Amino acid sequence: MIKVAINGYGTIGKRVADAVAAQPDMEVIGVSKTKPSAEAFIANQRGYPLYIAEINRKPLFEEAGIEVAGDVIEMIKQADIVVDATPGGIGVKNKKLYELHDVKAIWQGGEDHEVAGFSFCSSCNYEEAKGRQFTRVVSCNTTGLCRIIHAVDEAFRVKRVRATMVRRGSDPGEVKKGPVDAIVLNPVEIPSHHGPDVQSVLPQINITTMAMIVPTTFMHMHALQMELEKEATKEDIIGIIEAHPRMGLVRGATGIKSTAELKEFAQDMGRQRADLYENCIFADSVGFVGKELFLFQAIHQEADVVVENVDAIRAMMNGAADAATSIQMTNEALGFHA
Ligand code: NAD
Incomplete structure (x- = not known):
């Protein structure tokens, strides 16, 4: 099973988490938030271990009745790959963290191409993503x-x-x-x-x-x-x-x-x-x-990149022979046939 962490559990992150959880070859080992919110409650409810960017905020979460598993660094240490779905401009600041912990990472379209030096779309360049440490899924x-x-x-x-x-x-x-x-x-x-x-x-x-x-x-x-x-x-x-x-x-x-x-x-x-x-x-x-x-x-702005993130994970982890195989696995797990 590919161990996936989602750093930034917002519009894109929460969808990627559910899509990853639905795949037969992947598991969500954690998701992250910065402050208590409705989405943090949902992460608890779905059983995703919730990590927080600043551990000194843990009491705020606990007072709200939200269970915290640890800080983002602890989450990253357990992951094979991190999907960074923090707001545009924040993700690039996390790059040092991913380099330090030698973990693979995927950024979103709010970051510039240079963050990963490689921009991805499953049906266009899956082969080039194979085995990479860093990838950016385009907007x-x-x-x-x-x-x-x-x-x-x-x-x-x-x-x-x-x-x-x-x-x-x-x-x-x-x-x-x-x-x-x-x-x-x-x-x-x-x-x-x-x-x-x-x-x-x-x-x-x-x-x-x-x-x-x-x-x-x-x-x-x-x-x-x-x-x-x-x-x-x-x-x-x-x-x-x-x-x-x-x-x-x-x-x-x-x-x-x-x-x-x-x-x-x-x-x-x-x-x-x-x-x-x-x-x-x-x-x-x-x-x-x-x-x-x-x-x-x-x-659909909230959805089309979600399935691309799942394929990017598989390509970078060498989890499928080719684009067609990964796309079919991703679609089937989500019960969707275009
Ligand atoms: P969002 O604001 O809905 O979610 C971002 C999440 O990151 C929030 O839950 C926030 O709590 C969390 N966060 C903020 N700072 C953090 C930090 N330092 N550490 C951990 N978590 C942190 O944003 P979004 O719309 O999901 O966008 C995420 C990325 O996806 C951006 O690059 C954006 O450009 C891209 N994108 C968004 C859309 C869209 O329509 N929303 C579509 C395609 C791509």
Whole structure:
């Protein structure tokens, strides 16, 4: 069993913990928090040993009725690999700790590529992650872009990508974030960071991205254009999406035309936390003008990177022969088939 520690039990960390716990070849040896919170109670309830960043805060947790197993260093010492899901900019500060204790570590997209020197997306570069000490799983938007761009590039060679990201304002629980009533250009400058971030995984791709933030909490929406080298049809692209283990088609017959309806669908499917791990690509939006492909895809910001973290663990621990094997194991353990 691969012993996994999750440093930072928040939006991403708590999902990674549950996904790891569901795998037949992995176990959660601990999760960490900085202060007592609802999530700390849940960690106790799920039976994940809870470690804290500053041990002098232990009485605060105990007064709240939350059991503490020790400090983060004790957790790291027991782990084969740490998934660092602390907020962006904090994770990089933990690198010295992972080096000191000679433990493997995975960071999230809030950190720069340089933190690990290697950026990961399961269906693009699993092989290169094998045996590594450090890896960064790219952000939710970059993961969604990499999956589809790489799959289309393999079949029809992508000459140029243009993408506009309409991003959620905050995660559902983040009551102090916005906007409440605005469309915010973020950033105003073009390109947004997403294009260069895609190139950290797929350096050969010519891509320019723009992004804005809107008052919603569930999912990002991408308007994506790809100019292809080779002739392709709508049916070819639909076939690629259907065959991909991390992409799903939103068919016209469902009547779904929004992220709100996708959430309802995810809940009705019985997905834990209404999580959609796959790119949700609107079948009726897939179309061509000449060799230029157009489509809309919705990306669940809290979920798509979770399954990527599980595959990154397996690759770094040499736990599966190849990407297809790991992706299938991860998906099956979560009961999800795109
Ligand atoms: P979050 O704020 O929801 O959770 C972070 C957790 O880390 C919190 O539980 C906090 O208590 C804990 N923490 C803070 N400082 C710590 C420390 N020093 N030691 C241990 N724990 C500490 O953040 P998040 O949204 O889960 O984001 C985590 C990372 O994932 C970031 O890099 C972010 O950019 C990336 N990411 C987030 C999303 C998203 O939509 N939320 C999507 C993809 C990637």
